[in-house]
Amino acid sequence: MNALLLIDLQYDFMPGGALAVKHGDEVVSVANELMPRFGLVVASQDWHPSDHASFASQHPGKKPGDVIQLDGLEQTLWPDHCVQGSHGAELHAELDVERIARVIHKGTDKRVDSYSAFFDNARRRATGLEAYLRGKGVEAVYLMGLATDYCVKFSALDAAELGFRTSVYKQGCRGIDLQPGDVDKAWEAMQQGGATLLDALDTP
Ligand code: VGL
Ligand code: ZN
Numbered sequence: 001m002n003a004l005l006l007i008d009l010q011y012d013f014m015p016g017g018a019l020a021v022k023h024g025d026e027v028v029s030v031a032n033e034l035m036p037r038f039g040l041v042v043a044s045q046d047w048h049p050s051d052h053a054s055f056a057s058q059h060p061g062k063k064p065g066d067v068i069q070l071d072g073l074e075q076t077l078w079p080d081h082c083v084q085g086s087h088g089a090e091l092h093a094e095l096d097v098e099r100i101a102r103v104i105h106k107g108t109d110k111r112v113d114s115y116s117a118f119f120d121n122a123r124r125r126a127t128g129l130e131a132y133l134r135g136k137g138v139e140a141v142y143l144m145g146l147a148t149d150y151c152v153k154f155s156a157l158d159a160a161e162l163g164f165r166t167s168v169y170k171q172g173c174r175g176i177d178l179q180p181g182d183v184d185k186a187w188e189a190m191q192q193g194g195a196t197l198l199d200a201l202d203t204p
Pocket of ligand 1: 008013046078115146147148149150151152
């Protein structure tokens with residue numbers, strides 16, 4: 001079975017959102033085009049408590065983009081975003097949500113961030129995505145979403161490491177590029193990590 005993983009297609013990552021990714025809204029139609037072609041569609045949702053430690057607002061004197069040590073891990077600080085229950089945390093309304101079989105929340109523990117849809121950044125806890133996919137007999141995953149250089153990258157790397165045949169739709173992703181070149185480096189890292197990068201919307 002092949003699964004489509006839609007990564008963080010939430011208002012806060014789209015133009016006008018708290019952590020806007022340039023042209024992030026353009027990938028919603030890509031998701032809608034791809035969904036009917038997959039036997040299983042799963043979406044991740046960045047889902048933070050309002051006092052999440054990845055928010056610069058929780059660290060006096062710090063601003064978004066600063067990097068701190070958090071429990072021994074490097075943590076980039078972000079504007080408050082994807083707060084549980086807020087409009088910014090919602091999946092984009094134009095998504096065909098009835099085709100999404102399961103939504104996986106991540107970043108719910110205020111002490112640790114979670115870029116990957118599979119594990120938190122300290123790899124202390126699984127989100128349940130792997131167990132869900134295994135239960136459905138999924139062997140290959142196809143990813144797209146936001147943002148290329150964070151959640152898409154780490155989700156793809158974990159998927160490949162977990163042994164799923166992993167492909168990423170380049171057209172279905174947009175990145176942050178906090179440092180110019182981050183997105184290009186992310187593509188390289190995904191490829192190095194065993195993911196296949198797809199230039200077209202080919203389906204299995
Ligand atoms: C993301 C930064 C912080 C993402 C989530 O979805 O790529 N990036 N939280
Ligand atoms: Zn986040």
